[in-house]
Amino acid sequence: MKQLFAKKPLAMLLEEMKGENRLRRILGPVALTSLGVGAIIGTGIFVLTGVAAHDKAGPAIIISFVISGLACVFAALCYAEFASMVPVAGSAYTYAYATLGEMFAWIIGWDLILEYAVASATVAHGWSHYFQDFIGIFGLKIPLWATRAPFDFNPVTGLMAPTGTVIDLPAIIIAAVITIILVKGIRESASFNATMVIIKLVIVFFVIIVGAFYINTANWTANFAPYGWSGISFFGKTIMGQTGLGGAPVGVLAAAATIFFAYIGFDSISTHAEEAKNPRRDVPIGIIASLLLCTVLYIAVSAIITGMVPYDKINIDAPVSNAFKQIGLPWAQLIISFGALAGITSVLLVMMLSQPRIFLAMARDGLLPKNVFGSVHEKYRTPWKSTILTGIFVAILAGFLPLRILAELVNIGTLFAFVIVCAAVLIMRRTHPEAERPFRAPWVPFVPVAGILTCLLLMFSLPEENWLRLLIWLAIGFVIYFGYGRKHSVMHEYIESHEHESVHK
Numbered sequence: 001m002k003q004l005f006a007k008k009p010l011a012m013l014l015e016e017m018k019g020e021n022r023l024r025r026i027l028g029p030v031a032l033t034s035l036g037v038g039a040i041i042g043t044g045i046f047v048l049t050g051v052a053a054h055d056k057a058g059p060a061i062i063i064s065f066v067i068s069g070l071a072c073v074f075a076a077l078c079y080a081e082f083a084s085m086v087p088v089a090g091s092a093y094t095y096a097y098a099t100l101g102e103m104f105a106w107i108i109g110w111d112l113i114l115e116y117a118v119a120s121a122t123v124a125h126g127w128s129h130y131f132q133d134f135i136g137i138f139g140l141k142i143p144l145w146a147t148r149a150p151f152d153f154n155p156v157t158g159l160m161a162p163t164g165t166v167i168d169l170p171a172i173i174i175a176a177v178i179t180i181i182l183v184k185g186i187r188e189s190a191s192f193n194a195t196m197v198i199i200k201l202v203i204v205f206f207v208i209i210v211g212a213f214y215i216n217t218a219n220w221t222a223n224f225a226p227y228g229w230s231g232i233s234f235f236g237k238t239i240m241g242q243t244g245l246g247g248a249p250v251g252v253l254a255a256a257a258t259i260f261f262a263y264i265g266f267d268s269i270s271t272h273a274e275e276a277k278n279p280r281r282d283v284p285i286g287i288i289a290s291l292l293l294c295t296v297l298y299i300a301v302s303a304i305i306t307g308m309v310p311y312d313k314i315n316i317d318a319p320v321s322n323a324f325k326q327i328g329l330p331w332a333q334l335i336i337s338f339g340a341l342a343g344i345t346s347v348l349l350v351m352m353l354s355q356p357r358i359f360l361a362m363a364r365d366g367l368l369p370k371n372v373f374g375s376v377h378e379k380y381r382t383p384w385k386s387t388i389l390t391g392i393f394v395a396i397l398a399g400f401l402p403l404r405i406l407a408e409l410v411n412i413g414t415l416f417a418f419v420i421v422c423a424a425v426l427i428m429r430r431t432h433p434e435a436e437r438p439f440r441a442p443w444v445p446f447v448p449v450a451g452i453l454t455c456l457l458l459m460f461s462l463p464e465e466n467w468l469r470l471l472i473w474l475a476i477g478f479v480i481y482f483g484y485g486r487k488h489s490v491m492h493e494y495i496e497s498h499e500h501e502s503v504h505k
Contacts, residue, residue: 005101006491008365010435013086013098024185024381027275029282029289031190035350036269036290038193041200041297042123042347044262046340049302050319057255059306060225062299064255069295071256071458072263074451075418076291077441078425080284083270084439085428091271091354092417092424094361099424099431102365102491108420109362110477111470115413116355117390119264120175121397122410123348128170128398130344133318134337142170152402171398174345178352179391185380189353196346203339206332207320208300214327215307226311227251233461249461257461262298264414265347266291267421268354280438352394356386366492367485412466415459422451 027035053061082095093112097105132142146169151160182189230241231251238249269286273279276286305314308323315322321340324332356373360383363374377384425441425448441447486492 004103004486007099007101008094008097008105008491010086010098010432013088013094025275025277025279027190027272027282028277029285031194032269032272032276032282032286033289033293034194034197035190035272035353036266036286037201037294038197038346039265039268039350039354040263040290040294040347041197041204042126042343044259044264045204045298045301046318046320046336046343048259048262049298049305050314050316050322052255052259053302053306053311053319054314054316056227056231056250056258057252058223058226058311059220059303060227060229060252061255061259061302061306061311063225064252064259065295065298065302067253067256068260068263069291069298071260071451071454072266072291072295074447074454075422076266076287077447078422078451079267079270080287080439081425081437081441082421082428083273083283083287084280085435085437086273088274088361091267091273091358091361092421093358095424096420097365099427100420102367102489104420105365106362106367106477106481106485107474108417109358109367110474110481111413111416112358113355114470114473115264115410115417116268116351116358117393118397118413119410120348120351120355120390120394121171121401123344123351124171124175124394124398125168127174127341127344127348128168130337130341131170131174134341137334137337146170149400149402167399169399172395174348175352175391175395175398178345178349179388181349182353182356182387182391183377183380183382183384185382189349193346193349193353196342196349200339200343200346203336203343204297204301206335206339207324208297208304210329210332211304211308211323214329215304217307219307219310223311225252227254229253231255231257232457254461257458259298260415260458263291263294264410265350266294267414267417268350271354271357274357284439352387352390355390356383359383359386359390362485364490366488366490367481369484412459412462412470415455415462416470418455419452419459422448422455 049061052064053059057064079091086094086098088094091112093105093109096108128148132147135141144164145166148163148165148168150163150166152163181192227250228242229252231249231254232238232240233249233254241249241251241254243249266287269283269290273283276282301320305319305323309326313326318337318340321333321336324330324336359368359373360376362368363370363372363386368374372389373383373386375383375385426445428435429444
């Protein structure tokens with residue numbers, strides 16, 4: 001029991017940065033902010049906007065983005081405080097180890113593996129769809145057998161059904177290409193991501209500036225919140241507000257729960273704290289700047305789209321490009337589709353870049369095999385073995401599992417991580433008030449408590465099957481922890497050595 005709740009001393013965390021096995025520090029505040037924007041702006045702005053406006057909120061989607069952004073700000077401020085205190089790889093896993101103990105650290109680390117790996121596979125699916133859509137503009141097609149996963153969920157029968165295909169080949173190819181870039185080095189990865197971010201920001205500003213000339217304010221004023229202002233559920237059962245198709249809640253708050261996941265990504269910046277030039281300053285800047293920039297862009301784009309097209313006429317598959325097509329600007333579809341492709345590419349890169357850093361932190365602590373997950377390339381200074389394994393895993397998931405199954409696995413893990421980080425800030429303020437905090441989250445305890453409550457509200461708004469999947473994943477994790485991690489834990493050796501010293505004394 002002593003080991004399960006053993007907390008990793010801050011001194012031990014900071015000592016790890018001095019070893020030969022650390023990563024290369026080359027990322028400044030602009031590069032870190034770019035990574036955050038790269039992770040956040042993608043499927044959220046090009047897809048989720050349409051789904052949430054059409055099915056859950058109408059033009060009031062603008063308010064939903066404000067609510068979701070506010071919930072993320074609470075968590076982001078807590079992430080920024082920890083990242084400045086403990087500038088090593090590992091993100092929420094490392095923070096949990098320092099405040100809550102080894103058991104909670106393992107739970108959150110295993111949870112982050114689920115978040116980043118499955119999110120990567122989900123985004124690879126989205127990339128495949130947009131790529132096939134993009135080349136279709138030029139009359140090109142991929143053979144049917146290579147276009148999608150071999151089976152999919154049929155919502156009519158409630159059963160899995162064959163699709164008549166063999167594999168999603170474009171998803172596998174993009175996962176392989178990104179893996180090669182990531183193994184090559186963080187500088188190359190950051191440069192590639194920066195290029196993709198510039199392209200998609202240009203497209204997003206194009207949508208905002210050009211679309212502003214085609215806004216019909218009647219689309220906003222006629223029925224601003226057609227589904228109401230609430231929409232809260234508990235384990236999938238609506239307890240406040242209207243109910244839509246399938247019994248799911250609808251309304252402004254229900255839409256906020258849906259589009260909250262469009263913000264996933266800013267937390268990935270904290271996984272790169274060990275590669276920041278001046279992590280105590282640059283990581284908080286990157287986290288907060290990327291989140292604020294993306295929140296403003298999300299609100300602007302949702303306002304433009306719902307102003308251009310009546311909410312019930314928004315295309316849920318390609319809301320942005322289709323809106324321009326509906327108002328008589330089909331040429332804009334090509335430009336926007338290209339921007340969406342670049343945007344999703346950068347999301348995939350940052351997600352697959354973050355995953356091996358979690359493996360690295362857990363391997364350093366002995367919870368995973370060091371010779372595989374803790375191996376850093378001598379020349380490139382990247383965790384190359386775990387990067388390749390991540391690429392293989394993502395390619396298999398994206399190539400053979402349908403999008404619906406993958407997407408539903410991501411959401412709950414992210415919210416769980418946010419709750420842990422907010423709680424950890426409260427604990428550290430009480431247990432280590434003397435610790436140096438280059439960045440301090442303001443208005444404590446209000447900010448972390450507000451972060452915990454808003455994230456729990458959104459977690460309980462998710463369907464109950466999401467909770468079941470999370471419990472199954474955690475059960476698998478416990479088998480690995482008690483079978484391997486607990487026995488090889490660095491903290492286990494640390495505790496034993498201190499107990500031997502006490503006995504001798």
